[in-house]
Amino acid sequence: MGRSAKRLRGDEKPLPHLSMTNTRPPLAPWVAAFLVACGGAASYGPTTPAPTSPTEIADLHDGARVTGLDDRRFDHQGYWDAVEPYLGGSVSSRVAGESAEGRSIRHITFGSGPVTVLLWSQMHGNESTASMALADMTRFFHDSPDHPLARRIAEGATVHMIPMLNPDGAERFRRRNAQGIDVNRDARRLQTPEGRLLKTVNDELQPDFGFNLHDQSAAVRVSGTDLGVAIALLAPAFNEARDVDDKRRRAMQVATLLIEAVEPLVGQHVAKYDDTFNPRAFGDLMGAWGASTVLIESGAWEDDPQKQHLRKTNFVGILAALDAIATGRYAEYDPEVYESLAYNGRRLPDLLIRGGTVAVPGIPVLEADLLVEYSMPLLEEGGMISDIGDLGTSEAQDTLDVDGLYLVPMSSALDAGGGLDVGAPAHFTVADDPEGRRVRFLFEGRPSTRR
Ligand SMILES: [Zn+2]
Incomplete structure (x- = not known):
């Protein structure tokens, strides 16, 4: 089976935006005011x-x-x-x-x-x-x-x-x-x-x-x-x-x-x-x-x-x-x-990975967001994929913005036939290219080995 991946986002794009946003709320101002009062x-x-x-x-x-x-x-x-x-x-x-x-x-x-x-x-x-x-x-x-x-x-x-x-x-x-x-x-x-x-x-x-x-x-x-x-x-x-x-x-x-x-x-x-x-x-x-x-x-x-x-x-x-x-x-x-x-x-789900392009080897790449649920949420460990697709309206505890980057699943994330599904370990190489050669960082159940 030949590769049919096509590049959706080229190198001419500005540097991909990459940031973690934590939406866990601080004490609401009215609560603080109430406590003071x-x-x-x-x-x-x-x-x-x-x-x-x-x-x-x-x-x-x-x-x-x-x-x-x-x-x-x-x-x-x-x-x-x-x-x-x-x-x-x-x-x-x-x-x-x-x-x-x-x-x-x-x-x-x-x-x-x-x-x-x-x-x-x-x-x-x-x-x-x-x-x-x-x-x-x-x-x-x-x-x-x-x-x-x-x-x-x-x-x-x-x-x-x-x-x-x-x-x-x-x-x-x-x-x-x-x-x-x-x-x-x-x-x-x-x-x-x-x-x-x-x-x-x-x-x-x-x-x-x-x-x-x-x-x-x-x-x-x-x-x-x-x-x-x-x-x-x-x-x-x-x-x-x-x-x-x-x-x-x-x-x-x-x-x-x-x-x-x-x-x-x-x-x-x-x-x-x-x-x-x-x-x-x-x-x-x-x-x-x-x-x-x-x-x-x-x-x-x-x-x-x-x-x-x-x-x-x-x-x-x-x-x-x-x-x-x-x-x-x-x-x-x-x-x-x-x-x-x-x-x-x-x-709320634990993590929304937003704006990336998923590149499963051997099948067409696609623009897709992912939801990840950790087995240890507070320690952010053991992430599993809970949803894939257009999740633009989803809210999560944390958001990882990977606009312009490719998410290349590791073999541990793929099923026996080489496909991707929900329930799989969230194991990706996050890279500038769909082959996962120019690696930005690895996501192995959690963001790690940031480069
Ligand atoms: Zn209990």
Whole structure:
């Protein structure tokens, strides 16, 4: 088969324009103005300020931050090596069970108050933000049990934490467990060791409050806005009718408190998670089983690929919530503030490669834009082609302008017959010519080797 490629753009053209545009929005001006006008914090609850304000809790985080968890892709060993020094003293711990592959799942306890709270994180192995925050909370409880905040929590509540519920998934930094099961869809069948463990602990403790801690897609905007979602909250429905009983109302009040507590750190980048009842999900069934449950989803924050800002945000929000739960202060919060929160909105694709000419060896070249979705969006790794063609009206998190350049697929991007399709790895030589000889840079799942 002969080459039928024809040059669409000649060398007489001016130098091709090549630039990356990041469309992740900064804090909206009105939000900044609002925060200034309110002295940095809104209040949706008690007229008297919290005894330890969210800003003060944020200051505590610097001293409580556990070292060794700066890369959010830590494994089971790395996590527990980092946390181990802070177990003991006022913090007790036990091995609650094992994962499918035999990794220990640990249960940390702090305080001895009458209100029982159960928090679990990283049920999805690649959602590690809250595990970092639970490590930092463990250190705070261990190092500073006499801090007024820690004392109030310990006197009013007993805090149970199960960080990294899915260590086999964490080992591979993937969502599912070693059996290929989404543990958060196993609340009914309880076929996974991890799901059974959580159910057993829940049945033993019969918690008053539950915190189901996850990470969501980095590309979601607050509905009706251009604001990226940093934190999404849900007081899950416990039945199809999405009824609000006292138990769910309490969860909504805690959610309102969380909106207030995280505001100094993430402003209005807060949304409500879809509240359709899912009878297979733990968060939803925990509600049905008796706990006032709140889901916290960590999304993304600008220039924070390791989610360290959201780690701190979790630390602040969860400690503020535990304080208010332990003292009963949460009951003064208005559930309507949570109810009126905008939902998670549209999800933008990760990258639009715009203005190039695709030159697949052996078939005619064509002017085509490409959409790329990363397997690791915040780290911009593992890009796969999700669309090819005239994508002039598409929006994406980032745009790579390759006007005047050729995208020559590498063999790894082509199917067995030498053709190109969506779903293929986004592996291209970006060049001045359709043969890919005068190379500008390589795109191997991400822009690399820029020349
Ligand atoms: Zn999740």
